[in-house]
Amino acid sequence: xxxxKGHESHPKRGLLSDLILGSQDGLVNVLGILLGVAAASASxxxxxxxxxxxxxxESVSMGAVxxxxxxxxxxxxxxxxxxxxxxxxxxxxxxxxxIREVLERWGYxxxxxxxxxADLCANPKAMLEFMMAFELRLAPVDPHEPxxxxxxxxxxxxxxxxxxxxxxxxxxxxxxxxxxxSIVLSGAVLFTIxxxxxxxxDSNIWRSALQMLVIGLAAGFAGFLIGHFxxxxxxx
Numbered sequence: 001x002x003x004x005k006g007h008e009s010h011p012k013r014g015l016l017s018d019l020i021l022g023s024q025d026g027l028v029n030v031l032g033i034l035l036g037v038a039a040a041s042a043s044x045x046x047x048x049x050x051x052x053x054x055x056x057x058e059s060v061s062m063g064a065v066x067x068x069x070x071x072x073x074x075x076x077x078x079x080x081x082x083x084x085x086x087x088x089x090x091x092x093x094x095x096x097x098x099i100r101e102v103l104e105r106w107g108y109x110x111x112x113x114x115x116x117x118a119d120l121c122a123n124p125k126a127m128l129e130f131m132m133a134f135e136l137r138l139a140p141v142d143p144h145e146p147x148x149x150x151x152x153x154x155x156x157x158x159x160x161x162x163x164x165x166x167x168x169x170x171x172x173x174x175x176x177x178x179x180x181x182s183i184v185l186s187g188a189v190l191f192t193i194x195x196x197x198x199x200x201x202d203s204n205i206w207r208s209a210l211q212m213l214v215i216g217l218a219a220g221f222a223g224f225l226i227g228h229f230x231x232x233x234x235x236x
Contacts, residue, residue, distance in 0.1 A: 022156025
């Protein structure tokens with residue numbers, strides 16, 4: 001039998017959610033702003049300025065939020081890890097009992113439970129990681145993950161924000177046609193993002209894709225309604 005080379009390839013934790021978060025948020029927000037401004041004004045310059053301002057602000061904001069939230073997650077994990085280390089030294093019997101309770105929930109009993117418990121408690125590193133994962137249900141955060149997450153979300157937000165703007169750049173004198181084209185293009189990209197998510201997570205493709213599409217177009221429609229009514233003569 002031939003030896004199996006290499007190892008299974010799995011998506012990097014957090015990468016998929018960062019990509020979807022950034023691209024969907026950027027696309028949906030800029031689409032709503034574009035349709036709102038286009039409904040209120042036929043000025044291409046005004047539409048372009050509003051879209052670029054939204055793109056810049058949204059991208060920086062989303063990237064910063066991704067960085068700070070991931071960094072906070074890392075700090076919380078490290079503080080809980082330090083607390084567990086102290087408890088392992090100060091109250092080892094309580095920690096041992098907590099591990100026992102987890103193993104019992106998994107169905108371990110009798111000699112099997114005692115053997116597994118003894119093996120874990122004899123290895124401080126294994127015991128600590130077990131407590132972090134299965135008692136506190138926390139996952140470790142790599143030191144480089146906050147910056148990586150921030151950059152991925154920033155890039156994905158820029159890319160997503162650019163999608164609804166493309167038709168306006170190609171059709172600067174035909175605002176209504178550009179708006180319709182922007183809706184169609186944005187809908188297609190949202191559907192594709194939903195399909196990609198479903199294939200990656202092995203979930204229902206149609207449900208995921210349609211959910212992404214409906215959320216995005218609903219936000220765009222809300223922006224259109226606001227722009228339409230506020231831009232009407234005598235509205236303000």
